[in-house]
Amino acid sequence: MLLRQYQQITLNKLLAILFNILSIISFVYFVILLMELINLLIQEASVSYSMILYIAVLLSGRYIFQEASQLMMSVEATRVTNKWSNIIINSIPLVDRLEAGELQHQLTFVLDKTKQYVTNYQFTAILSVMTLIIMFGVTLYYHWVAAIILIVTSPFIPLLYIVVGMKTQDDAKTQMNELNKFQFTLMNTLRSMDDVVNLNLQQHVVNRLKSYNSKYANASMKLLKTVFVSGFMLDFITMISIGLVALELGFELVVFKTIEFESAFIVMMVVPEFYLALKNLSQSFHAKKESMGQIELLDHTFDQLIIDRKNSRYIDIVVNGEKLSGTNNFSDSNLHKGIAVNLEAHDIKLEGKSIHYPKVELEFSQFNVIIGRNGVGKSLYLQLLNDSIKFYQSQSVSYLPQHSYIFEGTFKENIGNKSYDECAHYIKMLKLDPICERFGYHDGLIDPSIISHGEQKRINILRVLMDNKPFVLFDEPLAGLNIELKQSVLKCLLKLITDQNKCVVMVTHELSLVKQRVKPLNVIDFDQLEVHHDE
Known part of the structure; x- marks a missing residue:
């Protein structure tokens, strides 16, 4: 390639x-x-x-x-x-x-x-x-x-x-x-x-x-x-x-x-x-x-x-009664508030265990949160969802994995070469102004070795926010951040829903905080998932 x-x-x-x-x-x-x-x-x-x-x-x-x-x-x-x-x-x-x-x-x-x-x-x-x-x-x-x-x-x-x-x-x-x-x-x-x-x-x-x-x-x-x-x-x-x-x-x-x-x-x-x-x-x-x-x-x-x-196997995705495929035109232009997204039941075998994922219902203009105990398969499901959407419609999803890193480049390059005016509001909301002032936006190279993991995470959150895709998937974006930054991240995600009509799906362990800050909320509980370990 x-x-x-x-x-x-x-x-x-x-x-x-x-x-x-x-x-x-x-x-x-x-x-x-x-x-x-x-x-x-x-x-x-x-x-x-x-x-x-x-x-x-x-x-x-x-x-x-x-x-x-x-x-x-x-x-x-x-x-x-x-x-x-x-x-x-x-x-x-x-x-x-x-x-x-x-x-x-x-x-x-x-x-x-x-x-x-x-x-x-x-x-x-x-x-x-x-x-x-x-x-x-x-x-x-x-x-x-x-x-x-x-x-x-x-x-x-x-x-x-x-x-x-x-x-x-x-x-x-x-x-x-x-x-x-x-x-x-x-x-x-x-x-x-x-x-x-x-x-x-x-x-x-x-x-x-x-x-x-x-x-x-x-x-x-x-x-x-x-x-x-x-x-x-x-x-x-x-x-x-x-x-x-x-x-x-x-x-x-x-x-x-x-x-x-x-x-x-x-x-x-x-x-x-x-x-x-x-x-x-x-x-x-x-x-x-x-x-x-x-x-x-x-x-x-x-x-x-x-x-x-x-x-690999992909989840079947049904949008307003029509199965998502490579032929139907699925983009921001034909989305509207309340559009239904059904994720069909899915079975997967991985590393000696089998997981049965139930049918899941999502909605645009609604905050979709996946919760569940550690090791139940939340991150794996989000990755499957990302790969499935990309398989059918490669330009319809932005995904931030749990472990994300930045590269040695300018701030602008790390967020997809967006102009400062386009993302200035989100930069302030995510408290990234000091990074821009320290390294510059257009010219200075960011050294990943001298900025914290939390700062790297917020830069990657900004990149996903600016990607402008119908589906936006986050795997534990609040982990490792202080309470003020967690609230700022939730405000940014809520803005995606209210202003841009996105389908936001987030894996998190902090449901109580999300409930306080975000409405409407669609909670997808994986605590009761059937997980079988192969002998």
Whole structure:
């Protein structure tokens, strides 16, 4: 899914190729004019200022076009990684096997590798091939023997990197797997620190973290060792190849005197550029294999999530007597107060237990609250409801899971790129003004590690509030907040019902507080659910 983001032809790619062509042409003409200048100096002839100016312009133009091409590569890399970021962020509420925090750590690690893939492979491969063709053509034109040496020696460089690159991809996968294990264990430990201390499991957890850290360090060192050895071998082969060309030209020029100095000079200026392009092409393949090892793991994760989602069972949803499907048009435009939503009875087997969910009736413009004892399946039902609505109508539901986290980005990006004016009222109601003042709304990056879980939760509540979907699902949004913030959250949810006619469904353990603040109220009690444990 994610890898297909690279298949489009964009203006940035075309501009990068164009600038690189101009850079190569500038270099070729620079070498030719430089040779003419040297000839004039040897013959003690007069040199015009215009020639010196042309040489300076061509040399400057080459580096300007190179930098412009690199800039276009970076812009394209940013565009693609931002697109990936949005895909991943929007997919986080669908995750049932992975914690959102773990997935975001993968995102941070993989996006860094993705930029390498875009800048060091896609563009570099195209641009290096163009450089190779032009430089080989110039060499062949001036001295065919040197061109033959290029043909004979050049295959060794990409062959080396193809062999090394295949190994690098496997090593990179191993590295990321070990990193994921370490991050997942560390995050779970931090979230359940009290339980770890109460059960006296500190040493056990420390040993596990040390083990995963050691495995990750070993995998990283193995990858670095491969990169170092391959880089050394590449430089050695390149040096030997250029030396052979120089030796052959020396014999032709000094001993046999079968080549002009001008031709030898131009060939010796062009040949290193040929091998540099070949080296860049080989290194880009190496970077590709390292990046692909990381990217394929994340891509597989998302593909598997989609497969799991399609293969799971969904709750049948009936809206005003019509079963919800992918064909009927269900949106804000055809909703009205009191519209009935019936969720059919549903059975599910999960982790050694079977749960029978009864038929549930919901209403728009009414606060729907799911209550029940711990472990009865309230959160699971809300997740099933979210997945079911998304399966039938992907753009009709917003869902805030119990464990939700923010990513390192601007405040605006964390709430779906809404303008400040759109959400200013909710920002004040949720007491998020200090966060906006501290980090800024449009520009400053929020560091998730230095803001509290309650602040992260309120930012995510704001994101769901601003999503503007008919169904809005919250899993314990009041947990971990003080009484003042709980009341503020309830006011925001009530505003969704009264002002925007939404169907709000919330799982909570604080029914007494909700009853005091919210009316009308539809209570769905799961305390009497039939839960059977498999033997």
